[in-house]
Amino acid sequence: MSRRKSRDQDKILSHPIIIRLTESQYKKLADLWIESDSKSIGDVVRKIISNRPIKILHKDISMNAPMEEMALIRKEIKSIGVNINQQTHSFHISQNPMERNFYSIKTAETYKTIEPKIERLIFLISKLSEKWLQK
Template sequence: MSRPKLSEKDQLRKLIRVRVNDRVYERLMSLQKQTDCRSICELARRILSKERITLLHKDISMNGVMEELALIRKELKAIGVNINQQTHYFHRSQRVAERAFFTKKTEGLYLEVDNRVTLLLKIVDQLAQKWLQK
């Protein structure tokens, strides 16, 4: 798939070459890594045209929380897959005893979901208290 054509207004018309020393180049490289710009050229164009540059900031204090949230998400997904499988087996079973077995087993999984959601809500509450302070 080819890149869409730029409008007449957005087409780049003139080539400007700039030479910088190593110190300025390193500063531009470090700034580019912190922004949404994909290249140093794009960063330089935005600086010259006084366009907005979005700086990206990563809060390392959130690493542990994000890992825990990702783990909870993974567990909830696995439990959901198990519930879907057991529901499928429940509908395929003919005997009442089998249906009772799958019902009881699925009930245990729903209790696990309840525990994980409670933990998730507790974490979200702590995050809200931290980030929504007045």
């Protein structure tokens, strides 16, 4: 089964061009490719030839630690939420008032453990917003 022909024949990359570069030229091109949003070195070269802009992506490594901490807090809050859902389910299926009282107290204690994590999360977000929303 053959492939369907494209309607716009001008967009098909059908003419290969082979060039030779020095090591330093190739390194510059590879560095540009790694920092850009392009999918391949060929895509970078096509953008250069056609005078299209190349978007350079900059990663701020100073943000790694706060982002990792926020991801960890998110994971902890999610697991606490799962525990609360399980306790709520057990509360609803229990018939004994003593058992229901036990689950309500246990759920209230679980809610208390989530408070410091949310406060830490809000603190981290406020610090990040100060950095990124500077005037």
